[in-house]
Amino acid sequence: MCRRPKFPVFLNHLSSRVITYGDCIPSLVLESPGQGGVALLSNEQKAKPLLTNREREVFELLVLDKTTREIAQQLFISEKTVRNHISNVMQKLNVKGRSQAVVELVRLGELKI
Structure with a gap:
């Protein structure tokens, strides 16, 4: 009420x-x-951002055609952590691959290319 x-x-x-x-x-x-x-x-506009800051950083580098190893070195994290960030985003978006995740993030306005 x-x-x-x-x-x-x-x-x-x-x-x-x-x-x-x-x-x-x-x-x-x-x-x-x-x-x-x-x-x-509206309630939809008040929602939290889809990506964490680190996930955004990982995908911004992924769009720049960086490898998992290069992303890990640049962000001072392990390759496994990079893969975990990518996997978490793919799960959030309910997609099956990195490229699908990038396309969906661009479509949602979460990522610029």
Whole structure:
């Protein structure tokens, strides 16, 4: 059951804008600094990033055609750790290979080539 706040909620102590809510609070409310308005983020937009920082680093190097050994040397980790990061991402994406993972990450906007 949703509860309505009994008082207005201030978004930012430096802001003079006050937001009051309806019966439910379905999403996060943020002040949009560029336009002076309010932006609503859905639950999908609040989700954590798909990749960890290290997984992102590994895949950025993979896209640059680096081998597992070269990635390991550059990131100061073992080759097994590199393979584990790649495997974890493949599992998250439910794909069967590195190239499929790269294609899917690009499609999702998680990786740029």
